[in-house]
Amino acid sequence: MAGRVIRLTRVELMKIVLHPFFPVALVILTTVTILGAWAFEPKETLWRKPHALLLFAMGAKTGLKFASFLLVIFGSLSFAGEFDKGTIRLILTRPVTRTDVFIAKCLTGLILAALFFAAVLALSFGFGCLKGELGPVWDGEQGLILSTADTISGHAVKAVTLSVAGVLAAVFLGIGISTVVESSGFALAIALTLFIGTDLGWAGLIRDEHVFSWYPSYAFDTLRSFAEGSSTLWRSAAEARVNVGIAVPVWLAVPAAYAAVCSLIGYVLFRLRNILA
Amino acid sequence: MVAVLETEGLTRRFGRILAVDGLNLRVEEGDVYGFLGLNGAGKTTTIRMCLQLIRPTAGRVRIFGQDLRTSFISIMSQIGALVELPAYYPHLSARTNLEILRIMSPGIEPARIDHVLELVGLAARGDSAVRTYSQGMRQRLGIAMALLPRPRLVMLDEPTNGLDPQGIADIRAVLKDLNRRDGVTLLISSHLLHEVEVTCTRVGILKSGKLIEQESVEAILAKAGTSVRIQADPAPRALEVVRAIPYVQGAASDGDGTVTVRVAPERRAELNAELVKAGIKVSGFIPEQMTLESYFLSR
Numbered sequence: 001m002a003g004r005v006i007r008l009t010r011v012e013l014m015k016i017v018l019h020p021f022f023p024v025a026l027v028i029l030t031t032v033t034i035l036g037a038w039a040f041e042p043k044e045t046l047w048r049k050p051h052a053l054l055l056f057a058m059g060a061k062t063g064l065k066f067a068s069f070l071l072v073i074f075g076s077l078s079f080a081g082e083f084d085k086g087t088i089r090l091i092l093t094r095p096v097t098r099t100d101v102f103i104a105k106c107l108t109g110l111i112l113a114a115l116f117f118a119a120v121l122a123l124s125f126g127f128g129c130l131k132g133e134l135g136p137v138w139d140g141e142q143g144l145i146l147s148t149a150d151t152i153s154g155h156a157v158k159a160v161t162l163s164v165a166g167v168l169a170a171v172f173l174g175i176g177i178s179t180v181v182e183s184s185g186f187a188l189a190i191a192l193t194l195f196i197g198t199d200l201g202w203a204g205l206i207r208d209e210h211v212f213s214w215y216p217s218y219a220f221d222t223l224r225s226f227a228e229g230s231s232t233l234w235r236s237a238a239e240a241r242v243n244v245g246i247a248v249p250v251w252l253a254v255p256a257a258y259a260a261v262c263s264l265i266g267y268v269l270f271r272l273r274n275i276l277a
Numbered sequence: 278m279v280a281v282l283e284t285e286g287l288t289r290r291f292g293r294i295l296a297v298d299g300l301n302l303r304v305e306e307g308d309v310y311g312f313l314g315l316n317g318a319g320k321t322t323t324i325r326m327c328l329q330l331i332r333p334t335a336g337r338v339r340i341f342g343q344d345l346r347t348s349f350i351s352i353m354s355q356i357g358a359l360v361e362l363p364a365y366y367p368h369l370s371a372r373t374n375l376e377i378l379r380i381m382s383p384g385i386e387p388a389r390i391d392h393v394l395e396l397v398g399l400a401a402r403g404d405s406a407v408r409t410y411s412q413g414m415r416q417r418l419g420i421a422m423a424l425l426p427r428p429r430l431v432m433l434d435e436p437t438n439g440l441d442p443q444g445i446a447d448i449r450a451v452l453k454d455l456n457r458r459d460g461v462t463l464l465i466s467s468h469l470l471h472e473v474e475v476t477c478t479r480v481g482i483l484k485s486g487k488l489i490e491q492e493s494v495e496a497i498l499a500k501a502g503t504s505v506r507i508q509a510d511p512a513p514r515a516l517e518v519v520r521a522i523p524y525v526q527g528a529a530s531d532g533d534g535t536v537t538v539r540v541a542p543e544r545r546a547e548l549n550a551e552l553v554k555a556g557i558k559v560s561g562f563i564p565e566q567m568t569l570e571s572y573f574l575s576r
Contacts, residue, residue, distance in 0.1 A: 008381060010380055011381055086364035090378065092329075
């Protein structure tokens with residue numbers, strides 16, 4: 001089975017990289033990440049340059065929001081795109097099982113998510129280092145060190161850790177919807193509506209902590225306030241744990257729950273579906 | 278003969294519609310099996326069930342002597358298929374489309390891609406995006422995809438769709454050659470009955486989801502024998518009359534004021550008398566050798 005999944009994942013990656021939307025997505029991601037950092041101008045500070053991690057946080061927050069958006073798009077095209085073109089018949093008449101295909105699509109989504117995640121972090125960090133200053137966080141008026149370089153770096157690592165699951169979960173929302181409808185247009189529309197609705201907390205019906213896409217924004221907003229010297233503590237959301245036999249941090253449990261529900265629905269529907277496309 | 282593909286009581290129901298009804302199909306090793314039937318007869322549904330794209334409501338499929346459900350991977354590694362329209366990634370070239378398929382199926386060397394492109398006459402355009410292809414070229418690509426994994430059994434659903442006469446002849450030659458030289462078994466569903474007659478060795482005729490005949494083409498043509506083409510006025514009334522006659526084996530309207538009737542040679546005079554007795558003006562009564570098409574239509 002592993003061999004079949006590896007072969008299929010290789011094919012899926014090939015298809016994504018050769019998809020006309022892929023370079024467009026990379027351009028969008030690069031542009032919004034750099035714009036997100038560049039548009040931030042700390043006018044109040046006496047220092048010549050803002051802290052590099054401040055720019056990093058702003059770039060990463062914007063970039064990861066768009067990355068999630070793009071991952072929902074790629075996820076929703078994963079199965080529906082094959083149904084649209086009829087290529088699902090090509091895949092399922094090869095010596096592979098539906099489980100292999102589903103796992104390969106999910107793995108590809110995760111690899112793509114990891115790629116986008118790494119690209120956004122690298123771009124925003126590069127931009128931050130280029131335009132900002134590394135080192136401790138200073139109080140601009142009193143000339144005091146508010147946070148040492150080690151402390152602020154630790155916060156940056158924590159922000160990255162807190163946001164990773166939230167970004168990865170986005171791809172599963174797309175994949176789940178992609179198996180429900182056979183038209184990529186409908187799948188895209190439904191997945192994006194669900195993503196935006198969930199991101200907005202369905203007009204206040206869901207608490208922030210229960211929305212997977214909230215964590216990257218929260219993590220980098222908090223990193224920004226650390227880098228500005230206006231915050232000294234993470235909110236309880238970062239520290240809370242859910243007990244599911246073992247204590248799992250909520251920033252991991254919430255996105256994992258979304259991913260599990262979406263992939264379970266997607267898998268069952270894909271296994272049961274008659275291919276009439 | 279060894280059965281390559283066998284179905285037992287294969288049935289598929291879509292709601293109230295019984296698309297395929299207790300089908301017992303048998304395709305033997307080395308056959309070029311023509312799968313005939315009108316639109317909606319259940320041919321594509323049967324092929325989809327034989328590829329596990331659709332779950333049967335009842336019955337089972339055995340391919341190469343193995344149960345399709347339990348030995349899916351081993352069976353599918355020896356099968357090539359083109360189901361209905363050819364499927365492809367339009368923004369990619371034929372070569373890349375085939376490369377994608379090659380990676381998915383283990384044990385196919387890269388040079389095989391050039392070979393199948395050559396085989397279907399697409400070598401010169403192999404690097405162009407498929408969206409720039411004509412309908413016939415896309416059909417050829419579909420066939421190339423089915424042949425890529427060096428299959429023992431190839432299932433082709435309407436393989437000559439959209440091909441020009443030269444294309445049809447080319448593909449027929451390729452398929453016959455594969456069958457003769459490499460011993461590949463072919464299951465071909467088609468509406469082009471003349472094509473089936475000149476390409477296939479055995480046929481199965483499907484009507485409203487039921488297999489009403491499964492024979493070698495030779496046996497069918499021998500059984501069909503000769504028919505009579507009757508120029509009658511009014512033709513629809515003539516069709517009604519001949520269909521009501523017990524010794525008439527089959528009848529079909531040709532749509533041009535004539536009716537083709539399958540009847541034993543010794544009953545022809547009697548048939549003519551019946552038509553005249555029914556007040557039908559018979560201006561032509563021409564015996565002719567039945568083709569597979571006229572036999573199929575008279576069923």
